[in-house]
Amino acid sequence: MRISLFIPCFVDQMSPRTGVAVVEVLERLGHEVLYPEGQTCCGQPAFNSGFCDQARCVAEHFLDTFADAEHVVVPSGSCAAMVKVFYPELFQGTKRAAEAKALGERTWEFSQFLVEKLGVGDVGASFAGKVTFHDGCHGLRELGVHAAPRTLLRHVRGLELVEMGEARTCCGFGGTFAVKFPEISTAMAQVKCNSIIDCGAHTVVSNDPSCLMQIRGYFDKHGNTLPCLHLAEVLART
Amino acid sequence: MSAITDEFHRAAGSVADDDDQRAFMRKALGGYEHTRAGTEARFTSWQAARDAAAALKWDALENLHALIQQFVDKLEKRGVKVCWAEDAVQARSYILEVVRAHQARSIIKSKCMTSEEIHLNELLEHEGFNVIESDLGEYIVQLRKEAPYHFVFPSMHLRRGQIDDLFVEKHGYVSNEDPEALTMEARRVLRRKYLEADIGFTGANFGIAETGMISITENEGNARLTTALPKVHIALMGIEKIIPTLDDLALLLPMLATAGTGQQLTCYNSQYSGPRSGDEPDGPEEFHLVLLDNHRTRLLADPEQRDALRCIRCGACLNVCPIFKNIGGHSYGTTYQGPIGAVITPHLRGLQDWKHLSHASSLCGACTETCPVRIDLHHHLLRNRRNAAKAAPTMFERVVYGAFAGVMRRPWLYRTLTKGSRFLNWLGKPVAGTVLDPVRAWRRTRTLPDPAKQSFKDYWKQHRKAGDAVRASAPTVPTVPPAPPAAGAQS
Numbered sequence: 027m028r029i030s031l032f033i034p035c036f037v038d039q040m041s042p043r044t045g046v047a048v049v050e051v052l053e054r055l056g057h058e059v060l061y062p063e064g065q066t067c068c069g070q071p072a073f074n075s076g077f078c079d080q081a082r083c084v085a086e087h088f089l090d091t092f093a094d095a096e097h098v099v100v101p102s103g104s105c106a107a108m109v110k111v112f113y114p115e116l117f118q119g120t121k122r123a124a125e126a127k128a129l130g131e132r133t134w135e136f137s138q139f140l141v142e143k144l145g146v147g148d149v150g151a152s153f154a155g156k157v158t159f160h161d162g163c164h165g166l167r168e169l170g171v172h173a174a175p176r177t178l179l180r181h182v183r184g185l186e187l188v189e190m191g192e193a194r195t196c197c198g199f200g201g202t203f204a205v206k207f208p209e210i211s212t213a214m215a216q217v218k219c220n221s222i223i224d225c226g227a228h229t230v231v232s233n234d235p236s237c238l239m240q241i242r243g244y245f246d247k248h249g250n251t252l253p254c255l256h257l258a259e260v261l262a263r264t
Numbered sequence: 265m266s267a268i269t270d271e272f273h274r275a276a277g278s279v280a281d282d283d284d285q286r287a288f289m290r291k292a293l294g295g296y297e298h299t300r301a302g303t304e305a306r307f308t309s310w311q312a313a314r315d316a317a318a319a320l321k322w323d324a325l326e327n328l329h330a331l332i333q334q335f336v337d338k339l340e341k342r343g344v345k346v347c348w349a350e351d352a353v354q355a356r357s358y359i360l361e362v363v364r365a366h367q368a369r370s371i372i373k374s375k376c377m378t379s380e381e382i383h384l385n386e387l388l389e390h391e392g393f394n395v396i397e398s399d400l401g402e403y404i405v406q407l408r409k410e411a412p413y414h415f416v417f418p419s420m421h422l423r424r425g426q427i428d429d430l431f432v433e434k435h436g437y438v439s440n441e442d443p444e445a446l447t448m449e450a451r452r453v454l455r456r457k458y459l460e461a462d463i464g465f466t467g468a469n470f471g472i473a474e475t476g477m478i479s480i481t482e483n484e485g486n487a488r489l490t491t492a493l494p495k496v497h498i499a500l501m502g503i504e505k506i507i508p509t510l511d512d513l514a515l516l517l518p519m520l521a522t523a524g525t526g527q528q529l530t531c532y533n534s535q536y537s538g539p540r541s542g543d544e545p546d547g548p549e550e551f552h553l554v555l556l557d558n559h560r561t562r563l564l565a566d567p568e569q570r571d572a573l574r575c576i577r578c579g580a581c582l583n584v585c586p587i588f589k590n591i592g593g594h595s596y597g598t599t600y601q602g603p604i605g606a607v608i609t610p611h612l613r614g615l616q617d618w619k620h621l622s623h624a625s626s627l628c629g630a631c632t633e634t635c636p637v638r639i640d641l642h643h644h645l646l647r648n649r650r651n652a653a654k655a656a657p658t659m660f661e662r663v664v665y666g667a668f669a670g671v672m673r674r675p676w677l678y679r680t681l682t683k684g685s686r687f688l689n690w691l692g693k694p695v696a697g698t699v700l701d702p703v704r705a706w707r708r709t710r711t712l713p714d715p716a717k718q719s720f721k722d723y724w725k726q727h728r729k730a731g732d733a734v735r736a737s738a739p740t741v742p743t744v745p746p747a748p749p750a751a752g753a754q755s
Contacts, residue, residue: 033720035672039682040713042720049727061724064675072665074627074646076653080669087673167629192294196586200626205705207273207624212709213280213590214626217290243710 027144030060030095032088032133034105035067037235044235047258048101048136051149054264055140062091070108073116074201082116089125097143098133101258103165103234106135111168135165137233137257141174148181151261156186158227159257160218160241162234163196175233175257182260190225192217199240215244222252229253231260268597269620275595276624285421286590292420293583299526300580306528307518317519318638321574324473324507325564331473331506332555338476339553342538347554352382355554359384359465359498362552363393366496368462374480374487375399376467377415377577378500378556381599381612384465396457398486400450407434413593415600416524416579421592454486464494464548468501469576470516474509477535478553481520485532497539497548502556504564504573510535516576523636524578563611569644572607574637581631581641587624596621603631607644615652622648679721686715 029052033045052059069084088109092098100106110130117126140146159179165171179187198204198214205211219241222230232238235256242254279285304310324331336346349355363371371393373379385406388395397406401418405411407430412418419427424441431437437449466487468478478499480487491497507516513533521527540547564570582588582602593601598609598621606621622645631641653661671677697707706712 035678038720039685039715042716042718042723045720046723063721063724066672066675066678067668069669069672072668074649075661075665076646076649076651077657077661077665078650078654080665083669084672163626163628163630167633194630196626196628196630198586198626200628203623203626205703207276208705208709209273209277209280210587210590210624211626213286214586215710217286217586217590239713240710243706243712246711247709 028058028060028096029139030062030092030098032065032068032092032098032100032105032109033061034100034102034235036239037101040239041235041256044101044256044258047256047262048099050262051140051151051258052099054262055144055146055149060095062095065091068105068108069116070105070112071201073108073112078116082120085113085116085126086122089122089129092129092133093125095129095132097139098129099136099139100133101136101233101235101256103135103162103169103171104236106133107164107168109133135169135171135174135233137174137178138165138169138171141177147177149178149261151181151263152183152185153260153263154184155228156188156226157229157231157260158188158190158222158225159193160190160197160222160230160232160234160237161194162232162237165233166194171233175231178257178261179231182263185260188225188227190221190227192221195221197237197240199236201236204240211240212244215240219244219248219250223250227252229255229260231255231257233257266617268617271597272595272620272624275597276591279592279595280590285592288423289421289589289592293589296526296583300522300583301526303522303526303528307522310522313515313519314636314638317515317576317636318571318574320507320512320515321576321637322571325504325570325573327508328503328506328564331508332471332503335471335473335476335506336555338473339538342476342541344476344538344551344553347552349554349556349558351558352556355382355500355556355558356384356387358552358554359500360387360391362496362498363388363391363463366462366550368393368496370394370396370457370461371463371465372396372398372457372461372490372494373402373465374467374482374490375402375418376465376500377412377599378467378502379465380412380415381558382500382556384500396454396461398454398457398484398490399482400447400484400486403450403454404430411594411599413601414579414582414588415577415605416582421594458489458493461490461494463496463498464490464492466490466497466499468499468505469520470513471501471506472508472510472513472535473506475535475537477510477537479513479517479533479535481517481530481533483525483527483531488532488534491534491536491548492546495548496550496552497536498552498554499536500554500556502558503560504575519636520576520578523576523580523634559612563608566611568647569607569611571637571639572604572611572641572644574639575604575608576637577604578636580634580636581639584630584634586626586628586630591624603641603645604639607639607641607648610648610652615648616656619648619652622646622652682715682719682721686717689715 037044069081073081113126117123197218198211238254307313347358385395397403404419413421428441469481470479521530539551585602588602598605610618625645627642629642695701
């Protein structure tokens with residue numbers, strides 16, 4: 027299958043290893059991975075702040091970049107939700123409404139793509155240790171991603187999956203919210219990080235790099251070196 | 265930043281910093297979630313019930329003009345005096361007029377958030393009337409001269425010891441923290457108040473158009489005493505509380521109970537249709553119903569957000585909201601706290617003054633997922649943000665998002681700037697964490713990783729150029745040592 031990758035702007039800059047891991051997993055499964063090099067951002071920061079014209083401008087660039095893509099895979103539930111759920115609203119009543127909707131239908135969050143589209147549960151990965159999974163809220167509630175990452179993790183050799191308490195609770199990232207209301211955002215991170223510690227996991231895994239930035243940032247500030255990995259980084263280990 | 269926004273930041277920050285208070289609330293609301301899950305499971309299908317309740321309330325809103333007329337006609341035929349109050353001022357002056365006309369000294373109230381919305385207690389007290397809240401939680405916050413903390417659990421922020429202290433101070437109560445003893449003390453004081461009251465004041469959870477009745481849901485029996493003993497009954501109801509038929513309660517009452525408290529049914533659900541008629545031995549001699557708009561029709565006219573009027577004020581969205589759990593109810597500074605408050609307050613009290621509540625959300629969607637009438641809560645927060653930015657964008661944000669769009673649609677500019685960002689990051693190292701640091705708000709409580717030495721775009725260039733040979737030297741996860749091969753590992 028020919029798969030086009032969308033690597034979100036902050037993953038490109040801050041944690042490219044997540045993107046590399048996605049490439050490795052998909053190529054290991056025998057797929058052809060494409061990366062349209064003109065890609066930048068999905069436009070979510072502007073959209074979530076209410077600046078829809080500016081968001082649409084960026085989103086149009088996204089539509090152009092991925093116009094020919096058969097399937098677009100995104101290693102972030104949040105950015106995937108932007109395309110799948112919010113583009114149709116953003117382009118409603120414009121000339122590109124149908125195009126946006128169609129691209130949304132061809133766009134997938136990484137774990138959902140593997141399990142639901144490709145029908146893969148076991149990607150041949152090995153990872154020793156006790157792991158807990160944090161659901162990014164956009165993936166969880168906008169896209170309904172819950173079972174897929176767990177299915178993938180359960181098939182990883184040597185990996186023990188444990189659920190944390192209040193697993194469905196937000197980590198407090200929320201984009202601009204994290205800097206507009208840092209006190210609230212940090213209080214939420216504290217709750218999340220305590221849940222992670224309390225469940226006894228040695229590693230926390232998520233399908234959203236932005237949540238990982240929040241969780242890792244909080245742990246790091248408090249001298250905790252607990253590894254925070256993207257799902258793809260775990261699945262890339264053999 | 266406006267004074268309202270400043271105060272929100274201050275109050276929210278102070279609770280967010282209070283580990284004990286937050287742990288206390290999480291524990292209380294954790295218990296609620298557990299109980300509620302059990303009760304939801306007793307429905308044949310909770311999701312189907314949500315669909316039905318949403319459709320029912322939606323229908324009622326679509327036909328509001330006809331239903332409300334039907335409702336009022338029925339009530340008036342039974343001698344109820346109905347006031348159509350366009351806003352808080354009209355509602356307040358009507359109620360004050362009735363109270364004055366009866367030369368009332370004492371007014372007993374059962375729980376009514378709509379009366380908080382029009383600041384009725386302040387008005388009546390200011391005019392010299394004695395007002396007593398009869399719902400235990402409301403009574404407690406009234407004694408403390410506080411606003412309700414949560415519109416269903418008004419005193420959920422207080423510990424037993426604080427209530428004990430309060431009764432000792434206000435009643436001369438002999439200290440005893442036993443919940444039953446505390447409740448009996450409140451009962452002892454309140455029983456007398458019902459007998460003394462000239463006027464009983466209530467809200468309404470539903471207004472049934474078919475029969476011309478208001479329906480009141482409560483757990484303590486206080487609303488029944490409030491409506492049965494005083495000679496005059498005044499009820500205040502938002503116009504969105506209208507439902508078409510009596511049968512609709514068969515769905516809505518269990519849903520309100522389940523979503524609100526996790527109960528299968530609230531202890532008391534009573535319907536009232538007017539003053540006592542000739543052959544009835546008790547009930548009020550006079551019955552007034554104040555129908556309040558107070559900008560609800562403005563929300564009704566909004567095709568995107570009018571579903572917010574489906575709200576049955578169960579409070580479930582507060583109970584599951586991580587923001588509410590971490591900032592508490594008083595921080596909002598609104599009558600209706602939590603997600604529903606953040607959605608409707610800008611409509612009821614002005615978008616620009618209250619837009620900060622729509623931004624004070626991580627948009628996690630727990631509220632929308634839990635709402636028994638399927639209000640699109642967290643998406644409405646986005647719509648409020650959009651409407652606020654459209655009407656009055658700040659110069660700062662216009663510049664930021666203008667620049668954002670300018671860069672993100674030009675890949676060459678994005679590449680140039682991101683390359684430069686590594687240099688800027690290096691250059692900015694000495695100011696990290698200081699007032700000059702643009703990401704100080706983040707860095708004060710969290711660390712921020714440096715931009716990676718090699719971006720994904722750079723990796724991809726190499727990956728394509730050199731093919732698989734390069735992949736072996738691709739950036740790997742730096743924070744974790746390679747996992748030892750597990751027994752029986754396959755690769």
